[in-house]
Amino acid sequence: MRYLGLDLGTRTLGIAISDLTATIANSIMTLRFAEEEYDSLLPKLKEIVDEEKIDKIILGLPKNMNNTIGSRAEVTIMFKEKLEKYMDIEVILQDERRSTIEANNYMLEANLSRKKRKKHIDGLAASIILQTYLDKMKGR
Numbered sequence: 001m002r003y004l005g006l007d008l009g010t011r012t013l014g015i016a017i018s019d020l021t022a023t024i025a026n027s028i029m030t031l032r033f034a035e036e037e038y039d040s041l042l043p044k045l046k047e048i049v050d051e052e053k054i055d056k057i058i059l060g061l062p063k064n065m066n067n068t069i070g071s072r073a074e075v076t077i078m079f080k081e082k083l084e085k086y087m088d089i090e091v092i093l094q095d096e097r098r099s100t101i102e103a104n105n106y107m108l109e110a111n112l113s114r115k116k117r118k119k120h121i122d123g124l125a126a127s128i129i130l131q132t133y134l135d136k137m138k139g140r
Contacts, residue, residue, distance in 0.1 A: 003055065006058070013030065014126035025126075038075075038079050094130075095132075
């Protein structure tokens with residue numbers, strides 16, 4: 001099984017992909033789009049899903065720290081429904097609380113400049129979201 005991990009922002013979409021054994025998640029790219037123009041992402045995502053033979057999409061769900069659903073999570077849920085309808089693929093929501101903070105901390109530890117961190121943070125966050133899901137599925 002092959003999985004695609006997504007970290008949806010207001011203007012960026014971090015994308016990660018699993019290896020063929022569904023053990024390791026790797027960041028592959030960050031797509032930029034006009035603010036809240038989520039529909040513009042659908043054709044490129046379909047291309048990736050078809051090209052990489054993706055079986056499921058894991059989409060980060062930005063819950064509030066108190067476990068409630070806020071406005072960003074509502075947007076994510078709507079995007080999930082659009083993805084499923086557009087591609088006829090299962091999209092699983094994965095709690096992503098603190099994934100961006102974790103990604104930023106990894107890059108700070110690696111001494112990356114602010115410019116490089118900004119360029120790679122969404123892809124790394126998508127990788128963390130996907131890796132969390134993969135580990136959960138393998139019971140780790």
